[in-house]
Amino acid sequence: MNTQSKITRKTIMDIRKMKEQGEKISMLTAYDYPMACILDECDIDIILVGDSLGNVILGYDSTLPVTMDDMVRHTQAVTRGVQKAMIVADMPFMSYQTSVDAALANAGRLLKEGHAQAVKLEGGREHADIVYKMTYAGIPVMAHLGLTPQSVNQLGGYKVQGKNEDAAKNIMRDAKILEEAGAFSLVLECVPEALAKEITATLSMPTIGIGAGVHCDGQVLVINDMLGISGRAVPKFVKKYAELNQEMKKAVKSYISEVKTGAFPDERYSFK
Ligand code: KIV
8 A cells, every 4th residue: 555645535434424423425426537626626525427427428318328448437537636535436337237246347447447436336125235245345335226317218217216105115125225235325316305304314324315305415416417518408406506508608609709800819829
């Protein structure tokens, strides 16, 4: 171990302690070095290299085409920019569903090659054995329940989950099983606020909500959505903290116009 290293990223112990002490956990996605640097400089607690990479960076219409190589490459870019935040990387579609061995090997790549500290995977009790094996292999696992975008074809669309009593009980049961299997935290996506509140009160591990109300132990948003980078419609649960699409277009249009008129580069940007 390099004891000279100045990198002191938050750990799963820090994240657990935040729940115990009632301190809310902030999490955002990042997919590249410059955004990772910005988030880290702002003191975000957790950076998720999400497979939302497929939608917001690679231009696919779902997360399904994202590959392990995509995730490793983008996780490497993010980890190069981060000193303080904990980094969690998503396991992409079909990187863990086929066998425990494949799941362990792929999760291992995200830590060994990507330098993430933990992985996130979608799904409930059907993956409990994988969560158990990863945890005891030294790979911390963040679970993900509710709307699980990799199952969009099974769910029939991107809809709120756990709305009726049976569905809610099912999510609660999955959450308990995943905690028992060793998961260190749980993302709850698009579930009713009351269900998220009950799950959060029941579990010892922290819950991180996205479209799950204010009672979760923390919140996560997709960075491109909350900064308004795409200019397209975002889900109801996204608060846009900026409209960067408009700002960026304004800047690009000014540049184009100044190039066309010859106003750029003037003498301040030229060498004599
Ligand atoms: O991939 C992702 O960005 C996610 C978040 C929406 C939690 O899984």
